[in-house]
Amino acid sequence: MAETITTSPEAVKLTVKDFQTDQDVRWCPGCGDYSILAQVQRVMPEFSHKKEDLVTISGIGCSSRFPYYMNTFGLHSIHGRAPAFATGVKIANPKLQVWVATGDGDGLSIGGNHIIHLLRRNVSVKVLLFNNEIYGLTKGQYSPTSRMGQVTKSTPAGSIDNPFVPVSLALGAGATFVARTMDRDPKHLQEIVRKAEAHRGTAFIEIYQNCNVFNDGAFFPFTEKDTRDDNVVYLEHEKPLLFGKKKQNGIRLNGFTPEAVSLEDGKFSASDLLVHDQNDSTLAFILANMIHNPTLPRPMGIFLEQSRPLYEEEVVNQIAKVKSKKGEGDLQALLDGDENWVIQ
């Protein structure tokens, strides 16, 4: 674990416990949310900012109870709007560290409009999107990430909605940090949270999260130990895409199309494989599209990280620029206006 740094006056080392609240956690037993909460609480003490500068914001849904369990400043807002609240908080006070917890319904359905605009503006907010491909809190209706044909309470004959691919949506919206991870791989989840925290700008993390009540096992091929190696390819910057128990398989590009190849039959070697470049947005789109080919493993990790000006910093810069040109605003001069007259 990285060195624990704190700058609060007492210079007390923060621990996991400092981020836990006295509130009973009210998620269903066995829910993937527990792991996400635990991993976030575990890495929080590593970060250099003060605890009082942390703000956790959410909308509505199971995932959105998250702030109640984080012993930071927290705002449990209304359905889908967390990114808008977060933007207001960041503009009002850019030094605050703002985390948003959202779900596939909250973030991509009712709040779809807000998440895309948060991402395009590059406000430094870290978004944890808990994707369980179902509506949990309203008890089992299909969500915008539910699969075609999925039978749910509101789709007894199967869903006819084409689902969103959250990673593709984020890339399309112009996000500067896009990653995918899962509740059942604590180490990977922690690492992605660390990287997201270090990113300057909006960080979008899709987290595969098991809803053991309404959509149990939706991600088991990717998350369970015995199948994960064959079905997941971990993206590592500047490293070839390898997967399989013994890393015996890889991904190569055939034109613009990724394909899975074996390194064991002598046809391909490691040098033929696609090498990940997390700064390449074109590649990020190609990797995001792998989800549409069932013969390919599911990429996990950072799809894209790019550098762009921070929205909240630009707000501050513009104010500073205008002040340096016009000087600090004088209220009486504003009231007086450009043209006035005096009646004796």
Add this chain to the structure above:
Amino acid sequence: MAKSLQTLDEVTIRFVGDSGDGMQLTGTQFTNTAALVGNDLSTLPDFPAEIRAPAGTTYGVSGFQIHFGSQDILTPGDTCDVLVAMNPAALITNIKLLKSGGIIIANTDAFTEKNLRMAGYSANPLEDDSLSGYNLQKVGITKLTANALVDMNLSTKVIDKCKNFFALGLMYWMYNRPLDQSIRFIEAKFGKREPQLAEANLRVLKAGYNYGDTTEIFTTRYEVKPAKLPPGKYRNIMGNTATAIGLVAAAKKAELPLFLGTYPITPASDILHELSRLKNYDVKTFQAEDEIAAVCSAIGASYAGNLAVTTTSGPGMALKTEAIGLAVMLELPLVIVDVQRGGPSTGLPTKTEQADLLQAVHGRNSEAPLCVVAAATPADCFDAAYEASRLAIKFMTPVICLTDGYLANGAEPWKIPTVEELKEIPVSFAKDPEGFHPYSRDEKTLARPWAIPGTPGLEHRIGGIEKENITGNISYDPDNHDLMVRLRAEKIERIAADIPLQTVHGPEEGDVLVLGWGGTFGSIRSAVNRAQASGLAVAHAHLRYVNPFPRNLGEILYKYKKVLIPEINTGQLLKLIRAKYLVPAVGYDAVKGLPLRAEDIEQRIQDMIGGKNG
């Protein structure tokens, strides 16, 4: 030929033309000059929602009415003395507003066969005797403009764009106004960047003025002396500008940054435009992706310790409803400015209305009380916005500030306050973790502490789920919910102890009390003044505070035999007053997208009393 000079107490001029004819600019210029020569005034811009409707059509007509005088001017005028009509469509749609015997300045060049047909005239009204009841002045404004620019090698399009300044110059001559304010305006607008346009506009303005001076058509010019306003420094101000600087003033007095989260909507957008230019006053404007994000970002900014505002109009209010309910639950300061327009739905975007009152007071799910204040005149938008901010901070509550399309775009002279005169707005953020509870309350106001992120030891969670009293923890306890519902209501009621008593203009008891709120102030005051002058025992009370009502309002209502409530809706304040005070008040309404006519209100008062001498 010698021209006679006649002194008038007041005049109403209405400039009307195509949407592209620059009538709003012409009217605004005439207004600014009238203000600077010291007249009292009131304006009514009256334009369509379409940006540039096809030329010559009746639905493309844009108008600007200014009522100015040497006495107290309260309304833009029910009717006008002068109608400047730039084309037949403008004439046919506005002639009904011209007083009998009033002056028509008609641009003869635009009265072509095609334009006459588009306006619906079967014959040219300038050539038959259909306008014989008026003082018709035919001026070839387009040709005279072209003549003034003949050596400048300008396109017909550019020349055409200058003709409104000919009309302006002519009106300046007719009402003995100086040109210098408009000259400064032209130089500032075009001066350096487009010197040729500056030259063209200046020439045309002067040509219009000189035309009045030299032509034999005009034999009389008029003088309107400065108004006897109370001593002080004045400026001319429009409602939206007043709202914007009222918010800035409140933020400065509170020593907080101002945050505006908003989404463009007519007729509120000018508040955003105004505030976005004031960055050196620590103003942050955020044009959000939609109305919902606009209000949510403002709540976020308030949570983080800024004076947070969202501005909108009726349809935007509807979209913000859920978030405003959250602000009620979070008990955070938030100012919501609703510049009301005609509705429902998209309604009449550029026209005025007062029909969002019940939406403001009651329009949220469940019991969600908040404070509602309303502006009475364009300049009063400053005070309303300032007071809304003060109350929001003091009582930790959302406050809705109601203005309307007429106030937003209307203008009047404003006696400028000094910074020192403005009420103090003290802010105290919670600092001490010892015994801190997010939902503990101030004994007097019931306000909860404003505990902003970044304060060590005050980490806490708030949200839309019902709070346990004091701790703010989630609570589904039935008795706690009942208690919290009542506490939230009681807090808003206690605002009544903080606001001034209601005042009355006129006798303290009598036959009729005319009770109003918002932008109808001028029309009602005008009507009441006339009724009083005719000897009637009539008084006017105008509400700044619509929720809660001033604590003496009930007492006032019972002192008059009858209560009349004029509104630009079908009786919304009427419902609130009847429900709360059980008085048999009656309403007067006209929901036309226009200010109420003073004459109509006066008639209603007369009818209630039963004839002039009651």
